[in-house]
Amino acid sequence: MEITLKHPFTNAAGQRIEKLSMRRAKVKDLKAANRFGDKPEDQEIALLAILTDLTPEDVQEMDLADYTQMQSSFRRLVGSGADAVADAGAAGAVVPVSAQ
Helix, strand or coil, X not given: CEEEEEEEEECCCCCEEEEEECCCCCHHHHHHHHCCCCCHHHHHHHHHHHHHCCCXXXXXXXXXXXXXXXXXXXXXXXXXXXXXXXXXXXXXXXXXXXXX
16 A cells, blocks of 8 residues: 655655555564564554554654554554545444434
8 A cells, every 4th residue: 555645754764755655464563563562552653664664763753644644544454443434435433313
C-alpha cells in the first residue's frame, strides 16, 4: 500500500521521505515489534517501522498527521477498525435507539 505523506521529512540516513510503501504484516513482524519494549505505543511504532522499512526513530520524527494516516492504512491492511468498516462499504456503526 502506498502512502503519500502530507509533510515529507528527512530520515536519519539523510533521505527525503515523501511516500511510504507499507506491506502486509506477518505474525513474525508482530513478534519482532513486541521486543521493542513493554509500552503498546513503542510496539506500534516498531511494527509500523518494520512494515515500511523505516527505523522506529524515523517514525517518531514523522508529522502526527502522517503518522495517523499510516495507522489508518495499517488498519485497512489488517481489516480492523473504523477504516476497514468504511472500506467494506458498511452503513456505519450501530447506534442504540430508545423505543420511546
